[in-house]
Amino acid sequence: MATKYPLDMLITARKIREDNAQRSVVSARNELNALRENIENKKVEVQHYEEWRKEEEVRRFIEIQNTTLSQKEMDKFKWGIAALKARTLELEEEVMNMEAKIPELEQKIDDAIRVHKEAISEREKIEEHKQKWIEELRKENDRLEDLELEEFRTKDSNDELDEYEFEE
Secondary structure (H helix, E strand, C coil), X not given: CCCCCCCHHHHHHHHHHHHHHHHHHHHHHHHHHHHHHHHHHHHHHHHHHHHHHHHHHHHHHHHHCCCCCCHHHHXXXXXXXXXXXXXXXXXXXXXXXXXXXXXXXXXXXXXXXXXXXXXXXXXXXXXXXXXXXXXXXXXXXXXXXHHHHHHHHHHHHHHHHHHHHHHC
16 A cells, blocks of 8 residues: 655655755855955955055156156156055955955855755654654554454354354
C-alpha cells in the first residue's frame, strides 16, 4: 500500500526555500569578497598614484626651476599641484567609502545565514513529521494485517470445528 505523504509539496517548497537561502549566503559572501578585492585594488591604485604624483611634482618643479613666471603662471602651477594632491584625497576617500560598506555586507551575510538556518530547521521539522507519519502508517498497516490474520485464524478454527461436528 503506497500512500503518498500529504505534505510532500510542502517539503518541496521548504527545500526550495532552503536552496534559495543557501544561494543568498553564497551571494552575500561573494559580494563581500569582491568588495575586499576592490578595496585592495583601489589601495594599490592609490599607492601607484601617490608615487606618480610625487614624481610629477618633482618633474614640474624642475621644469619651472630657473624660470621667471608671472603671477598668473605661478597660480596655474600651484593649482596644478593642488589638483594632483586633491586627486590623492579623492582616491583615499573612495577607499574609505568602500571600507565603510564592509560592516553592512557582514550584516547581510549574518542575516542570510540566519534565514538559511531557519529554512533548514523548517525543512527538518516537516521531514521529522513525515517520518512520524510513515511510522504511524506502518503501525496502522501492521495492525490491520494482524486483524486480518486473526479473522483468518478465527475462520480456520471455526471451519475445523465444523469438520469435527460432521465426523460424529
